[in-house]
Amino acid sequence: MMHRGLSKRNWGIAAAVLAFLLLLPLFLPRFYVYQISLILVYGLLATSLNIVLGYGGVFQFHHCVFYGMGGYATALFLTKTGLPFVVSFAAGGVFAAILSFLMGLITIRLSKLYFGMLQISLGSLVWAIIYRWYSFTGGDDGIHGIELPDLVSSPRGSYYFTLAVTLLCLFVIYKILKSPFGSVLQGIRDNPVRSGMVGINVKRHILAALIIAGFFGGVAGSLFVVVDRTVFPDMLFWTLSLEVLVMCLIGGWFKFFGPMLGAAIVIALRTFVSGFTVYWALVYGIVMIFVIFFLPDGVLGFFEEKIKPAKGRAIADKG
Amino acid sequence: MLKIEGLSKSFDGFMAVSNVSLDVKKGEIVAVIGPNGAGKSTLFNLISGVLKPDSGRIIFKGENIAGLPSHAICKKGLSRSFQIVNVFERMTVFENVQISIMAREKMNWNFFTPSSRVLIEETMQILASVGLTEKKDSVCGLLSHGDRKVLEIAVALGGNPEFLILDEPTAGMAPEETGRCIDLIKGLCDRFGLTILFCEHDMELVFAIASRIMVMTRGATLIQGSCDEVRGNQAVQDVYLGGSEVC
Ligand SMILES: Nc1ncnc2c1ncn2[C@@H]1O[C@H](COP(=O)(O)OP(=O)(O)OP(=O)(O)O)[C@@H](O)[C@H]1O
Ligand SMILES: [Mg+2]
Numbered sequence: 121m122m123h124r125g126l127s128k129r130n131w132g133i134a135a136a137v138l139a140f141l142l143l144l145p146l147f148l149p150r151f152y153v154y155q156i157s158l159i160l161v162y163g164l165l166a167t168s169l170n171i172v173l174g175y176g177g178v179f180q181f182h183h184c185v186f187y188g189m190g191g192y193a194t195a196l197f198l199t200k201t202g203l204p205f206v207v208s209f210a211a212g213g214v215f216a217a218i219l220s221f222l223m224g225l226i227t228i229r230l231s232k233l234y235f236g237m238l239q240i241s242l243g244s245l246v247w248a249i250i251y252r253w254y255s256f257t258g259g260d261d262g263i264h265g266i267e268l269p270d271l272v273s274s275p276r277g278s279y280y281f282t283l284a285v286t287l288l289c290l291f292v293i294y295k296i297l298k299s300p301f302g303s304v305l306q307g308i309r310d311n312p313v314r315s316g317m318v319g320i321n322v323k324r325h326i327l328a329a330l331i332i333a334g335f336f337g338g339v340a341g342s343l344f345v346v347v348d349r350t351v352f353p354d355m356l357f358w359t360l361s362l363e364v365l366v367m368c369l370i371g372g373w374f375k376f377f378g379p380m381l382g383a384a385i386v387i388a389l390r391t392f393v394s395g396f397t398v399y400w401a402l403v404y405g406i407v408m409i410f411v412i413f414f415l416p417d418g419v420l421g422f423f424e425e426k427i428k429p430a431k432g433r434a435i436a437d438k439g
Numbered sequence: 440m441l442k443i444e445g446l447s448k449s450f451d452g453f454m455a456v457s458n459v460s461l462d463v464k465k466g467e468i469v470a471v472i473g474p475n476g477a478g479k480s481t482l483f484n485l486i487s488g489v490l491k492p493d494s495g496r497i498i499f500k501g502e503n504i505a506g507l508p509s510h511a512i513c514k515k516g517l518s519r520s521f522q523i524v525n526v527f528e529r530m531t532v533f534e535n536v537q538i539s540i541m542a543r544e545k546m547n548w549n550f551f552t553p554s555s556r557v558l559i560e561e562t563m564q565i566l567a568s569v570g571l572t573e574k575k576d577s578v579c580g581l582l583s584h585g586d587r588k589v590l591e592i593a594v595a596l597g598g599n600p601e602f603l604i605l606d607e608p609t610a611g612m613a614p615e616e617t618g619r620c621i622d623l624i625k626g627l628c629d630r631f632g633l634t635i636l637f638c639e640h641d642m643e644l645v646f647a648i649a650s651r652i653m654v655m656t657r658g659a660t661l662i663q664g665s666c667d668e669v670r671g672n673q674a675v676q677d678v679y680l681g682g683s684e685v686c
Binding site: 295296298299300301302303304306307310311313314315316317318319320321322325328 | 487488489508509510513514518519521525526527528529530534537538539541542543546547548549550551552553554555557594595597598
């Protein structure tokens with residue numbers, strides 16, 4: 121059940137992936153480096169959603185609000201203030217966490233689907249404000265051509281910065297999920313009534329998880345500014361939230377790296393299939409249906425099951 | 440230690456618990472008995488904060504806890520087990536008990552120590568005291584029914600309670616498992632000085648371990664008294680011979 125450290129093989133995979141990611145700008149054309157950066161950004165976004173979705177059992181239907189909030193906060197700090205880049209970048213996560221806290225105070229009163237519905241309404245309100253407030257946010261145009269410091273303004277610089285921040289965030293999220301805080305969160309997902317009965321303040325714990333998820337969603341938004349130098353209202357439109365939910369679903373939301381893999385699959389599909397046909401949404405839909413029917417644990421869950429050492433399976437079956 | 444006065448709860452007009460009074464002193468083992476649907480589980484849900492009472496007072500250690508959320512009640516030293524096993528199904532036996540201790544130690548705000556390294560000793564102690572040491576790594580969804588019922592109690596013990604409520608601790612157990620469970624409950628009271636309130640359909644078990652008994656029918660208290668008083672009471676015999684039998 122629990123992952124007690126990484127096995128030798130997993131270390132091997134991790135080292136190979138890391139080496140690939142580190143060396144990739146040296147041999148891949150710029151376009152692909154940009155795509156990989158996007159995968160990292162969306163992967164971080166999906167992983168942050170999964171803190172509450174997969175590990176907390178919360179119906180976080182409109183996670184992108186925090187992503188957009190992070191992006192806008194960083195973009196506005198960069199364009200409207202003279203503060204150092206680090207401060208502007210950090211503002212993304214912080215403002216997203218604050219928004220998540222405020223929205224959470226309201227939505228936490230409801231549970232399950234009602235929580236999700238209320239979150240969509242409140243999130244749409246935030247979207248509408250950003251969309252309408254032309255003088256401050258640029259309205260539906262968004263903000264373009266944001267100036268970045270030299271270190272992260274080159275394609276390579278922005279890529280390595282994105283990679284470093286994403287890896288750091290993944291590491292921290294992983295630690296949090298394996299800590300007592302994370303164990304209790306998973307306990308709440310499995311059995312909220314019993315969690316309350318052993319002395320856990322369920323609502324407060326979930327609220328803390330929402331803040332953490334919002335924070336890392338915001339960091340993903342700030343990273344998008346570094347990668348793309350733009351922000352626009354669609355970043356917090358509900359359809360993007362749906363897409364990120366789908367990433368978690370496709371990759372496997374009971375696995376730590378599931379959402380990251382899901383993001384890679386979705387972005388790759390979008391990039392390559394849309395090059396061949398305008399019906400890429402159709403292909404996308406078919407992939408979705410296939411996953412839901414045949415891979416209930418997502419792609420990662422499926423492969424882990426396939427290559428699981430026989431010993432582990434025997435223990436799980438024994439009881 | 441626990442004093443209940445005029446406690447009532449209705450579901451859509453149906454009085455599941457009506458005007459119940461009960462008194463439990465420190466160190467006692469008190470049994471609640473009554474036919475199916477008498478309202479025993481509902482009473483326990485009210486005491487432990489799973490349900491909110493419509494009216495009445497629940498005085499625990501001199502403080503009215505009626506209507507408090509269950510996590511607050513647990514923090515005051517009252518734990519419970521459930522009639523239908525209600526644990527963390529996807530986790531192992533060890534993790535189930537560990538979570539309960541984490542909550543007691545307020546460790547749920549620890550973000551950076553790996554869970555696999557905390558509270559090992561305390562968890563193993565509780566598992567040893569209920570005899571689940573060997574099964575510590577089994578996922579609890581795969582345990583036998585008897586072990587699941589014992590785990591149910593072990594999770595409640597993780598909170599290190601002074602007062603323990605057990606809702607039909609031996610329901611569905613095989614006879615030898617029942618014996619083990621009786622020893623366990625008695626041991627908890629004798630060795631750790633726990634005060635216990637439980638309900639049970641098995642009369643032998645009730646008379647074997649209860650110091651006093653409260654009889655409920657249709658949501659109301661019939662009598663509360665010593666084992667002999669209850670055994671000799673005409674009304675009690677009517678209830679038990681009158682229809683819905685002990686299962
Ligand atoms: N959540 C609920 N909503 C509606 N009715 C309920 C609810 N919970 C219990 N009841 C009703 O209240 C009555 C008392 O139920 P309760 O579970 O307390 O009985 P019990 O004494 O524990 O019975 P058993 O011995 O079968 O466990 C029953 O008639 C039951 O149908
Ligand atoms: Mg019952």
